[in-house]
Amino acid sequence: MINAISIDLEDWFCVSNLSGVIQKDHWDECELRVESNTRRLLDLFDRHNVRATFFVLGWIADRVPALVREIEARNHEIAVHGHDHLLVTKATPQEFERDLQRALESLARSGVRQQPIGFRAPSFSIVKETKWALDILERFNFQYDSSVFPMGLHPDYGIPNAPLKPYKITERLYEVPLGCVEIFGKRIPCGGGGYFRFFPYTFTKRMIELSNGRGIPIVFYLHPWELDPGQPKVKIPLMKSIRHYYGLSQTEGKLEMLLRDFQFTTIRKVLGL
Numbered sequence: 001m002i003n004a005i006s007i008d009l010e011d012w013f014c015v016s017n018l019s020g021v022i023q024k025d026h027w028d029e030c031e032l033r034v035e036s037n038t039r040r041l042l043d044l045f046d047r048h049n050v051r052a053t054f055f056v057l058g059w060i061a062d063r064v065p066a067l068v069r070e071i072e073a074r075n076h077e078i079a080v081h082g083h084d085h086l087l088v089t090k091a092t093p094q095e096f097e098r099d100l101q102r103a104l105e106s107l108a109r110s111g112v113r114q115q116p117i118g119f120r121a122p123s124f125s126i127v128k129e130t131k132w133a134l135d136i137l138e139r140f141n142f143q144y145d146s147s148v149f150p151m152g153l154h155p156d157y158g159i160p161n162a163p164l165k166p167y168k169i170t171e172r173l174y175e176v177p178l179g180c181v182e183i184f185g186k187r188i189p190c191g192g193g194g195y196f197r198f199f200p201y202t203f204t205k206r207m208i209e210l211s212n213g214r215g216i217p218i219v220f221y222l223h224p225w226e227l228d229p230g231q232p233k234v235k236i237p238l239m240k241s242i243r244h245y246y247g248l249s250q251t252e253g254k255l256e257m258l259l260r261d262f263q264f265t266t267i268r269k270v271l272g273l
Contacts, residue, residue, distance in 0.1 A: 037224035058083030058106035065110035079118035197247030
């Protein structure tokens with residue numbers, strides 16, 4: 001079975017986990033490390049002949065447009081991650097629409113040729129209370145969203161009863177949920193990010209095998225900063241620090257094994273769009 005692999009193209013300081021100490025107004029004061037980390041990913045994908053979906057943050061596209069063009073030139077899918085890493089759960093419909101418009105304008109200015117058809121909300125913030133955002137995505141002619149984590153484990157995101165495989169969430173919009181496996185009535189995440197760093201690789205491998213054996217492709221995700229143990233470290237509460245920094249030195253090796261053991265492509269191709 002061919003699974004989907006995706007990259008949320010943002011830098012280490014853009015994440016919601018650090019927003020309490022690094023606010024958006026101070027992003028330009030932070031060391032930009034996204035270029036070198038992303039090229040490590042691109043080279044890794046090339047070695048395994050894998051094409052991925054890159055959900056590009058508009059703020060990043062404004063600062064490193066050549067990187068976004070390079071991603072496209074190396075035959076990956078360009079999709080949208082908003083502009084300012086605005087959580088849909090913290091936005092009004094008007095704010096969300098403005099942020100989405102700015103993101104699309106940033107991608108257009110960067111010089112990419114693709115017309116993005118996919119969207120992922122920062123921090124998976126399409127939840128039951130924010131499904132109003134789907135109507136706005138339709139108006140902007142998106143064909144799929146990949147923002148739903150179909151589980152209830154995390155306190156800030158997730159729709160526990162959502163389907164585990166891609167489905168039509170509206171008449172014109174597919175939802176491509178992040179990878180989870182249901183075992184004895186409990187849903188276990190196996191779709192990347194912090195879960196990939198926390199769990200042993202053998203566990204992730206077994207969960208993906210179970211999902212594929214049930215006919216369900218896994219949607220996997222990572223951030224470029226998750227391959228970067230040398231990134232600046234900031235003082236944040238212990239649990240947030242563990243979530244952000246744990247396992248960074250092992251991510252690249254584990255990803256190499258993942259790409260060796262499973263087949264991956266873009267979300268667009270998995271959907272046949």
